[in-house]
Amino acid sequence: MRELTFVEATLEALDSAMARDPSIFVVGEGIGERGGNFNTTVGLYDKYGPERLCDTPISERGFVGMCAGAAMTGTRPVVDFMFFDFILDAFGELVNQIAKMQYMSSGRLKMPILLRGAIGIGHSAATHHSGSYYPIFAHLPGFRVVVPSVPSDAKGLFATALQSDDPVLFLEHKSLLFNRGEVPEGEYTIPFGQARVAREGTDCTLVAIGSMVDKTLAACERLAEEGISCEVIDPRTIAPLDMETVLASVHKTGRLLIVDETFQPCGVGAEISAQVIDRGFDDLDAPIRRLNGAHVPTPYSPTLEEAIVPEAAEIEQSIRDLLAE
Amino acid sequence: MAYEVTMPRLGWTMEEGVFGEWLKQDGDEVQAGDLLFTVEGDKATQEVEVFEAGILHLPASAPAPGDVIPVGALLGYIVQAGESLPAEGGEALKPVPQEGQGTPGAQAGAAKSPGQAGPASRQGRGDGRGAPTVSPRARHVAEELGVDWTQLTGSGRTGRIVERDVRAAAEMQPVGVEVDASPVARRLAEEAGISLAALAAEKPGSRIQREDVEAAIAGRQQQTQEVEEGAELVPHSRIRQITALRMAESAHSTAPVTLTTEADATELVALRGQLKESYARRGLPVPSYNDIYLKLTAAALQEHPTLNASWRDDGLILHRDVHIGFAVESEQGLLAPVLRDAAAKSLRQIAAETASLIEGAHQGRLGNEAMQGGTFTITNLGMYGIDAFTPIINLPQAAILGIGRIVCKPAVHEGAVVPRQLVALSLTFDHRVVDGAPAARFLNTVREYVAEPVLWLTA
Numbered sequence: 001m002r003e004l005t006f007v008e009a010t011l012e013a014l015d016s017a018m019a020r021d022p023s024i025f026v027v028g029e030g031i032g033e034r035g036g037n038f039n040t041t042v043g044l045y046d047k048y049g050p051e052r053l054c055d056t057p058i059s060e061r062g063f064v065g066m067c068a069g070a071a072m073t074g075t076r077p078v079v080d081f082m083f084f085d086f087i088l089d090a091f092g093e094l095v096n097q098i099a100k101m102q103y104m105s106s107g108r109l110k111m112p113i114l115l116r117g118a119i120g121i122g123h124s125a126a127t128h129h130s131g132s133y134y135p136i137f138a139h140l141p142g143f144r145v146v147v148p149s150v151p152s153d154a155k156g157l158f159a160t161a162l163q164s165d166d167p168v169l170f171l172e173h174k175s176l177l178f179n180r181g182e183v184p185e186g187e188y189t190i191p192f193g194q195a196r197v198a199r200e201g202t203d204c205t206l207v208a209i210g211s212m213v214d215k216t217l218a219a220c221e222r223l224a225e226e227g228i229s230c231e232v233i234d235p236r237t238i239a240p241l242d243m244e245t246v247l248a249s250v251h252k253t254g255r256l257l258i259v260d261e262t263f264q265p266c267g268v269g270a271e272i273s274a275q276v277i278d279r280g281f282d283d284l285d286a287p288i289r290r291l292n293g294a295h296v297p298t299p300y301s302p303t304l305e306e307a308i309v310p311e312a313a314e315i316e317q318s319i320r321d322l323l324a325e
Numbered sequence: 326m327a328y329e330v331t332m333p334r335l336g337w338t339m340e341e342g343v344f345g346e347w348l349k350q351d352g353d354e355v356q357a358g359d360l361l362f363t364v365e366g367d368k369a370t371q372e373v374e375v376f377e378a379g380i381l382h383l384p385a386s387a388p389a390p391g392d393v394i395p396v397g398a399l400l401g402y403i404v405q406a407g408e409s410l411p412a413e414g415g416e417a418l419k420p421v422p423q424e425g426q427g428t429p430g431a432q433a434g435a436a437k438s439p440g441q442a443g444p445a446s447r448q449g450r451g452d453g454r455g456a457p458t459v460s461p462r463a464r465h466v467a468e469e470l471g472v473d474w475t476q477l478t479g480s481g482r483t484g485r486i487v488e489r490d491v492r493a494a495a496e497m498q499p500v501g502v503e504v505d506a507s508p509v510a511r512r513l514a515e516e517a518g519i520s521l522a523a524l525a526a527e528k529p530g531s532r533i534q535r536e537d538v539e540a541a542i543a544g545r546q547q548q549t550q551e552v553e554e555g556a557e558l559v560p561h562s563r564i565r566q567i568t569a570l571r572m573a574e575s576a577h578s579t580a581p582v583t584l585t586t587e588a589d590a591t592e593l594v595a596l597r598g599q600l601k602e603s604y605a606r607r608g609l610p611v612p613s614y615n616d617i618y619l620k621l622t623a624a625a626l627q628e629h630p631t632l633n634a635s636w637r638d639d640g641l642i643l644h645r646d647v648h649i650g651f652a653v654e655s656e657q658g659l660l661a662p663v664l665r666d667a668a669a670k671s672l673r674q675i676a677a678e679t680a681s682l683i684e685g686a687h688q689g690r691l692g693n694e695a696m697q698g699g700t701f702t703i704t705n706l707g708m709y710g711i712d713a714f715t716p717i718i719n720l721p722q723a724a725i726l727g728i729g730r731i732v733c734k735p736a737v738h739e740g741a742v743v744p745r746q747l748v749a750l751s752l753t754f755d756h757r758v759v760d761g762a763p764a765a766r767f768l769n770t771v772r773e774y775v776a777e778p779v780l781w782l783t784a
Contacts, residue, residue: 005340039338123334178340178396254462254488285462285488286481303376324482 001182006148006172007039009155009183010116014041014078016187017162018048021076024162025052027063028080037082038118038177064090064115068098071113076162084117084171085131098167099142110165111142119147120173120211120261121298121309130298132210132262137169138239138271144168144192145239149213151181153236156190163189173211173261193240197249201229204255204322207246207272208232212259212310219316230319238268246272247280254285257322259315264292286325291318327410328377328403332394335364335371341395344388345370351383355403362400379403382410459486470495506533513538519545564658575720579636580756584768585713588775589738590731590748593617596778600672612676615651615705618728619675621774623647623667624781626701629767631759633700635721641758650699650719651679653686660686661719663699707731712749723758726771727751748775 004012018024025048026041032055035042045053056063060081067077081087087094094115101111119132137143144166148154154172161168198213199220208216213234220230231249235242250256256276258269269290276288294308310318332342345363349355361375382402388394404410459467459474463486467474472494479486506514506521510533514521519541524533552558561569575581597614604611612620626633626647635642647668650661662682664675685691702719707730716727729749736745750771754764774781 007338037337123337174337178334178338180340254460282461282465285460286485325485325487 001184003180004151004155004183005178005180006151006154007177009151009181010158010170010172011040011042011044012183013155013158013162013187015044015047017159018044018052021162022052023075024078025054025070025075026078026080027054027056027067029056029058029082031055031080031082036080038172038174040080040116060086060089061093065093065097067113068093068101068111071098071111071167072101072109074110076112076114078114078116078162081115081117083125083129083131084119084133085128087115087117087169088131088133094137094143094167095140099140102166103142111167112165113167114161114164114170115167116170116172118174118177119171120175121293121305122175122211124300124302124305125174125298126300127297132171132173134169134171134238135262135267135271138241138268139266142167143239144237146170146192146237147210148172148236149176149198149208149210149234151179152183153190153196153234155183156188157192157236159187160189160192164192171210175211176214179214190236192237193242194236195242195245196234196236197231197245198234199230199232201231202253203229204231204257204319205246205249205253206230206232206257206259206315206319207269208234208259209238209268210261212261212315215310215312216259216315218312219319222312222316223319228319228323235268241268241271243272243275243279247276247283250276250280251283254283255322255325256284257289257291257318259291259310259318261293261309263295264290265295267292286322289318289322291315326405327382327408328379329399330361330375330381330401330403332396332398332400333364333373334396339396341393344390344392344394344400346390347383347387348372349381351381351387353381355379355381375403377403379405457484457486460488463488463491467491505531507535509535510538513542517542517545562657564660568659571720572717575718579718579720581715581718581753582756582761582764583715583751583753584761584765585749585751586768586772588748588750588772589736589745590775591738591746592778593748593775594731594746596782604673604676609673610676610680612672613679614707614731615703616672616675616679617778618703618705618726619649619651619664619667619679620670620672621778621781622701622703622726622771623649624784625767625770625774627668628770629763631763632724632754632767634723634758635700636723636755636758637721644700646700648698648700650696650702650722652702652704653683655686655689657689660691660696661699661702662686662691662695663697665698701725703728707748713751715751716753718753718755724752724754724764724767726768727753750775 026044030037031041032045032050032053035045041053064079067079070077098111098113101109121130134145134147138145144164146157146161146168148157158170161170199217201220206216206220213232216232220232223230231253233245233249256273258272260267260269262268269292273288273290276284291310291314293310296308299305299308335342343365345365347362348360355361355375355378357376357378359375360372361381363370363372380403382404384401387401394400402410457475457477457479459479460481464474466488470491472491474486474491477486477490477494480490481487511521513535517538519538521533524537524541528537597617601611630643633644633647635644646666648663648665649667650663653660653662662685664678664682667675682691682695685695699719699722701722702725704716704725705728706714707728710730712729714727716725718725727750729751731746731748733744734747735742736747738745750768752764752768
């Protein structure tokens with residue numbers, strides 16, 4: 001099968017949806033002629049023009065608010081934040097209007113807005129350009145939160161996001177954006193709330209999110225040489241969260257490690273672990289472990305930066321520790 | 326440990342870079358911050374610095390100026406004096422996984438932040454507290470395999486007994502593994518691929534016979550019955566599943582006996598006519614026949630408390646209060662809301678309460694609470710033209726009263742054949758709970774109460 005980068009995969013989904021649905025338009029900084037800081041809209045300006053690829057000034061709260069209004073009138077705005085960190089400047093609009101509008105209008109108004117941006121630590125992007133923040137949004141009712149890890153999932157989930165009547169946060173890890181992978185031709189969707197079993201195994205279950213999936217798979221590959229069999233689950237969406245797949249896996253393995261680059265306190269790992277204790281307690285053969293990025297602002301220094309993100313060797317060690325429990 | 330020098334990602338969108346030249350030579354000592362090599366960009370050549378001090382080692386396959394190298398590919402190593410190199414061979418230029426830094430030399434990650442991956446608490450509680458600690462899963466598996474885990478030594482880090490310890494112990498156990506089965510059963514099971522161990526688990530302590538295996542095969546065939554062409558498979562609703570479960574449990578676990586009799590309902594019909602007129606005139610909810618049956622059955626149950634009872638393996642529960650469930654057909658299926666304290670309530674109260682319960686059942690908004698705690702049940706099929714039938718007991722209750730249609734028939738009344746309103750009554754009772762004679766006496770009281778409403782109206 002042909003290979004595409006992560007960015008090319010979502011671009012393909014966006015392009016075909018825009019060709020079919022004239023109500024889709026993109027708003028953001030540098031997404032017009034420039035084609036997006038991360039090439040997320042390359043070529044679309046020439047095809048669809050300045051009205052549907054609308055460059056904005058640096059005014060997140062303003063253009064997010066306007067897009068919320070546009071979504072309520074039946075269009076499908078795609079807000080491209082470039083770095084996801086900038087979404088924080090529109091937090092009030094997001095939490096108080098976008099997430100609640102369908103509820104407040106008793107479902108009479110829809111909120112088909114797609115909010116995308118690059119997340120994650122890497123390349124010395126420093127503390128204002130390295131955030132992920134998805135646990136914050138998964139905490140709030142109303143949002144769909146998508147964190148894909150491979151190009152083929154990115155395309156299918158992006159297509160689903162473009163059809164959703166709920167607000168969707170589509171978060172793309174910077175270190176994955178230019179990774180290549182096999183991507184099917186043509187249009188297809190992947191439903192939200194359906195995890196992908198990235199590797200099957202019997203000794204322990206690893207839930208890995210976003211950029212941690214590849215690193216975890218690399219760790220498992222090494223452990224496999226010693227006959228250690230790990231199952232890797234990529235939830236793909238944090239909200240909704242597919243707990244059934246996790247519980248079924250823990251039922252099989254009895255051991256669970258959650259690998260997530262974001263901060264540990266009150267995070268996705270805490271939520272998964274609480275639900276497994278609640279619903280799968282009798283399946284557990286060991287304490288549930290979490291491996292997260294350090295709970296600190298992201299440093300600029302490359303060596304410090306590398307030190308705060310879990311790497312394959314560290315994941316491997318955590319798996320060994322868990323199996324020794 | 327060897328530090329890997331790789332092709333950096335210099336722009337957000339960079340996938341590969343053109344190698345410029347080495348600014349240090351093989352064997353040179355380098356300091357952190359030294360410029361090590363250059364990469365040719367679109368517009369300018371960029372110098373790349375090194376983050377580790379040591380000696381630069383270039384493998385045989387190190388890139389030459391002008392080579393196009395993927396981001397993350399290995400270019401060379403920084404090693405410490407006296408340090409041996411990882412095996413290189415021809416793999417130096419193989420792109421290493423961008424995230425993993427996954428080569429044998431990359432121990433750096435493991436040493437990085439050991440505290441983070443480590444357990445939250447290193448203090449086990451496997452000692453000084455009597456019984457050893459055991460994981461929930463191990464305890465569960467021990468129960469399944471019949472292993473006494475309190476006698477085991479745990480292999481978990483803190484001495485905790487984990488699944489592998491229990492499984493190892495089960496394998497060591499000499500007895501209990503062999504399933505006791507007749508030779509015929511063994512052969513049948515083998516032919517049909519039925520697990521004898523699974524059957525043994527369902528019937529602990531008894532020998533597996535031919536019938537057990539045949540039942541298992543029949544059960545399996547039922548499971549896999551195919552939907553023939555033109556037929557439709559309607560998935561079970563929740564209510565259908567619950568109804569099926571309850572009915573089957575009742576049918577399999579009770580000893581049901583059904584008694585039937587016919588009651589003269591002429592006066593009851595007259596009473597209902599009177600109620601209809603007087604209540605309607607005052608705008609009150611008119612008691613239905615069902616409400617009247619509820620009231621008179623409650624009065625009869627007070628006189629025959631053995632029918633107002635529940636079975637438990639260790640004894641009978643004789644209920645003080647009379648809570649009567651009554652069957653309601655709703656869109657979702659059969660529901661049995663419960664009228665509480667039926668004996669203590671007036672007919673007028675009962676009419677108001679059942680009206681609201683029935684409305685709730687039809688709108689699908691009855692809570693579990695409204696359907697639990699019944700001590701007896703009434704089911705009325707009169708409106709469908711049915712006379713006698715054999716209702717199924719609503720467990721754990723002792724009996725259920727089935728009521729038929731009221732029909733005008735010639736009957737002998739005060740020595741003459743005259744038209745009378747007659748109704749068939751069917752009482753199914755659990756013979757485990759109550760014997761035939763007391764059940765018959767109860768049904769007779771109900772019959773009398775139908776015939777002479779004044780008896781319970783004035784009670």
